[in-house]
Amino acid sequence: MDKNELENLHNFYTNNLREKESEETIKMLVVKDLLHLLGYKKEWFKCEEQNMLGKSDIKIIPPNSNDILYIETKCKDYKITKKDYSQLSGYMDSTNTEWGIITNGNHYYLLNKSINGKSEERVILEYLLEYRSGFKYSKKQNGINLRYFSYDRIFKKKSTKYFAYFREYTIKNRIHSNDISFKQYQSANFNFFDYLDSNERICDESLLNPTRITGYFQDIVYKKQYAKSSLINKCSYIASTLKYLEDCGKLQTKHFNNFNSETFLSDIINEHCDKNSKEIPPLTLIEANSLLNYYSQNWSSYSRNKLLFKLYLFICPSIETIHNLKLDNFILRNNKVYLKISNYEFELPQPLVNDYNKYIKSRNARVVDPNFRYLFYTYYGKKCRQMSPTTIMSIINNSFNNLPNISDERKKQLNISTIQKSVITLMLTNGFSVEQISLFTELSVGTIYNYIDTKTLKNIATKTKKDLLSSKHPYAKLLF
Known part of the structure; x- marks a missing residue:
């Protein structure tokens, strides 16, 4: 696929179309062009296909093949409904057609007939022409998804069918x-x-x-x-x-x-x-500062990314803990800020309090709904949504790949898991107990041990051997 042509189509959609642009305009000037980029040739198109349940906007019939693709087009910014999924599914069922797409020109849904479920459950992949943060897929995955809408992946190589199998698996389970x-x-x-x-x-x-x-x-x-x-x-x-x-x-x-x-x-x-x-060597202060400097290049997200990264350095929380953090977890008392985790409160150091306050100021300027309490959010469809675990990971993991003066081999090592391992290992070295770390990370003791390197484990084992033979043992008087 020509990335320049895709970018041109994106720019046209963003800059040249009116709000609520008609279905016909979207079909002729956006959808058909995207389908051409995906390998569907103009001579394969039949528009306004009539069948027993009504009309489908576009019917694609590749030559020398029984393959058919139905496309249903809506006006710009139209919100796809269950009724729309049902209508397209009806076309597909009545003609025994396996694949269909429904779109408003920006949001594309790929449906597969073989999935036995509700019409909306037949959606196996989605793609946004104009990507927005908060979408269910990361920006990278969004781009990958588009490949699987193509003629080559659906009808020739047939790799798109794998995603239908996965969708069926998630429904059944x-x-x-x-x-x-x-x-x-x-x-x-x-x-x-x-x-x-x-x-x-x-x-x-x-x-x-x-x-x-x-x-x-x-x-x-x-x-x-x-x-x-x-x-x-x-x-x-x-x-x-x-x-x-x-x-x-x-x-x-x-x-x-x-x-x-x-x-x-x-x-x-x-x-x-x-x-x-x-x-893997622990994350160094130089590497941590390099990541903060990288974040500072984008002021619109700097305060958020800085706070997110520093929270990982402070208590290396699990992804689920970060994902579910709310404003209510941060408690202001006696001019200090405490982070409440697992019913325990941990005082934040003043520099981290300053980072928190800067982020909250930025957050409050955008989040107008007082009932939305999640600390980290994405803004999509004019609504604030809880930031997904995938987005949390990509903010840190993908950013390491953009750091200068770090070898490609080291970039492979740097991710959230490395940060957690670094914090846990160095805390143990500095005298923190596994139980203490488990308390504020909300990680099980068994999970924490998976992060500990061989050298640290040997040191723990050496100390344990001595303690087992000392008066620390609760039954020392009986055993020794």
Whole structure:
């Protein structure tokens, strides 16, 4: 796809169209042009297709094929409703057509007929021509999604069908998009599908097997370092989807009945994790200051990003903790500010209080709804929304890649997980206990141990051996 032409189309949509521009204008000047960029040729188009349930705006019929794509177009800024999904689904059902798109020129929804559910549950992917923060997908993922609307991915390579399978899996297992775990499942599966799409000529069900999973994990550990637990979780999320496909008959294999992710990945873990991942050097003050300097280049988000990053340095909270922080968690008392976590209050150092106050001033200038209490938010569709875990991670993880004077190898190591590991390891070195760290991070003791490097564990073990043989033992008088 020509990125310059896509940018030109975006600029035209943003600058040249009136609010509530008609369906016909959107169809002829925006939607058809985007479809051309996606590989659908002009001679394949038939407009205002009539069928037993009414009319679909565009019907695309590639030559020498039984493939059909229906497109329903609405006016600019029109809010797509359940009725609209139902109407397009009706077209698809009445003609036994697998794929359909509904759009207002900016927001594109891709539907798949094979999903057995409500009409709106048939939406497997979405794309915004004019991207806005707060969208359910990150800006990077939004761009990737567009590829899977293309003629090549839907009808030739057929890799788009993988996303329909994942959508069906989430519906059947009642994994909702606002669940914290959903983002983790989605990220793992989407990245696996991208790997198959990038490395295979045809993407069918036969590729959904352990051999391809091995290839995928060998690929990602070559590009970036991961903790053992992270790799195991990613593998489990993928295997869970594929087991569902086996159970429902979409896959004719039985590879995933007794699948154990840790055992399956043991060779990769032994080579890339046990020797390397726990030895990643902690985040340095120079690197931390470099990230703050990078954030300072964008004043519109500087106060937010600065506070977010410093909160991680202060107490290395879990993603879920940051995601759910509200104004009510910050308590002003006796000219001091306390952060309340797990029913305990922790005093903030004055520089962090200053950062908090600057951010709140900026936040209050935009958030006019007094009932919206989440600390971090995104602004989308003229409404404030709770910032998603994906956005939180991308603010930090993606920013490290833009820092100058840091090697590519080091950039692979720097992410939220590295920050958490750095804070935890250095706190333990400086005398904090695991229980103390668990209290303010809201991480379990077991999870905290996954972040501890070999050297720190040896020091803990040495001290523990001495304490076991000392008067500290509660039954020392009986045992010694």
